[in-house]
Amino acid sequence: MVETLLDVYRNDTDGLKLHLAPVDLVKIAEDVATTLMELxxxxxxxxxFNYGTSDFRNHLWVNADALQIQRVFANLLTNAINHSPRGGIVKIILETGSSYQVVKVIDTGPGIKPEERSNLFQRFYQGQSDRQAxxxxxxxxxxxxxxxxHNGTIWSEDNIPGGAVFxxxxxVLPFQTAVHT
Ligand SMILES: Nc1ncnc2c1ncn2[C@@H]1O[C@H](COP(=O)(O)OP(=O)(O)O)[C@@H](O)[C@H]1O
Ligand SMILES: [Mg+2]
Structure with a gap:
């Protein structure tokens, strides 16, 4: 947690220094999920795992810092697991688009109250219901x-009939670049 605090502070003051390379979001998501199996x-x-409209496991190439993207998946998946009821399902949807790769993490927990949604991504924000976490x-x-x-966007959505969606x-990494590396 102290490490996270220092990183947040450094990123705010100096900007995040990225080590960019072609990265497959599917591979990273699966690797991080493996480390969270015990939890x-x-x-x-x-x-x-769900690969959108395709029935097959895809590659979702982006130009990214693999370690930082691992932290993104670790944070979203840990939140989803920790807010899930016993017997719940956390769905990871990985969809490829023409200009963006889209990832959704969906859980069957209590979800996000509409009035909380704008606060979620603020520094130090914790929900009222989270006292034991x-x-x-x-x-x-x-x-x-x-x-x-990484020039991306993050948001939360309502899940029907319940739960949170992050x-x-x-x-997208231009095709040419992926082929030559
Ligand atoms: N999957 C989720 N379902 C419901 N609420 C969530 C979920 N993920 C995050 N939240 C809410 O957003 C708040 C901020 O999350 P986060 O920044 O990860 O902080 P932390 O996990 O340390 O509380 C949480 O305290 C919780 O209220
Ligand atoms: Mg968290």
Whole structure:
């Protein structure tokens, strides 16, 4: 948590320094999910991958800092697992578009109150209902710093019939670049 605080502070003062390379979001999402299997199992939460309109596992190439993108997935998935009821499902949707790659993390927890939505990505913000969770309120703020440093956007949506949706999109890595590296 101290490390997160220092990173947030550094990013705010100096800007985030990115080590960019072609990165496959699917690979990173799967790697991070693997590291969270134990947490998910202990909460009886099932992680499920979905590749949008395609039935097949895709590659979602972006020009990104792999370590920072790992932190994005770790933050969103940890939040989703921690807010899930026993027996809940956390869905990770990975969709490729013409100019953006889109990732959604959907859970079956209590969701986000409309009046909370604009506060979520602010520094130190923690929901009222979160008293027993020992977070820092910095996860989503750091996550937004990382996504915006990559020229992406992050937002939250309502999940029907309930639960939270956190989504982000990142510019697609031009095909040429992916082939030559
Ligand atoms: N998946 C989720 N479902 C419901 N509320 C969430 C979810 N993820 C985040 N939140 C809300 O957003 C707040 C900020 O999240 P975050 O920045 O990760 O801080 P922390 O996890 O340390 O509390 C949380 O305290 C919680 O109220
Ligand atoms: Mg968090």
């Amino acid at each position: 998910a199992a202990s909460r009886r939460v099932h992680l499920s 020992k977070g820092s309120g910095l996860g989503l703020y750091l996550t937004r710093q990382i996504i915006e440093a 989504a982000f999109r990142l510019p």
